[in-house]
Amino acid sequence: METVNLAQKLSLFSDHWHPRIVGELNGQQVKIVKVQGEFVWHRHADEDELFLVLRGRLTIQFRDGDFLLREGEFLIVPRGVEHRPVAEEEAHVLLMEPASTRNTGDVGGERTVEEPERL
């Protein structure tokens, strides 16, 4: 067992849209990611995904409207629902999702991180 300090783990990297694994339980992974700018539209066929904002603001765009998340707020994106995360300024986000989840979902492409590292 290990106490995980989120701020300390976030201090270990500075790149954007590159999630790192900081915990695993019950087949799920806890990841942290720094984001800025626009990601790609994608969906996860079989995985619900939780976004909890630790710092800054994160917009999750959907085809029928947007959700703005502030620090201390989370949103669960159900499986199959197309979405795109966007952040005007850098934001720090905690993710909870199954270990099978790929960051770019069904879309893939150059922004895919196939095997996120563990911090």
Next chain:
Amino acid sequence: METVNLAQKLSLFSDHWHPRIVGELNGQQVKIVKVQGEFVWHRHADEDELFLVLRGRLTIQFRDGDFLLREGEFLIVPRGVEHRPVAEEEAHVLLMEPASTRNTGDVGGERTVEEPERL
């Protein structure tokens, strides 16, 4: 879908050791709980359990030593491992665990919350 503001949800109750459900994904539940004092020793046979401290300090006691968690820190207690949460002063905690998880695990008793409400 709903944006969940953790501080707002925490403002809706004041009792201790009574978790509330604030989100569900992939068979897991996100719960919040206010704690103060000592809970009971217990284990969960089949469920790993994540404790993330949102405010204050939480000690998780194990038979062979303690972990002190501060704000922004989490610990994953593996299934089967006996533990007891303790907080000298009130602390606010986010839990991630399977929907099947009972707060008192294998021990049960008067502090059991059989069906946590959803906020």
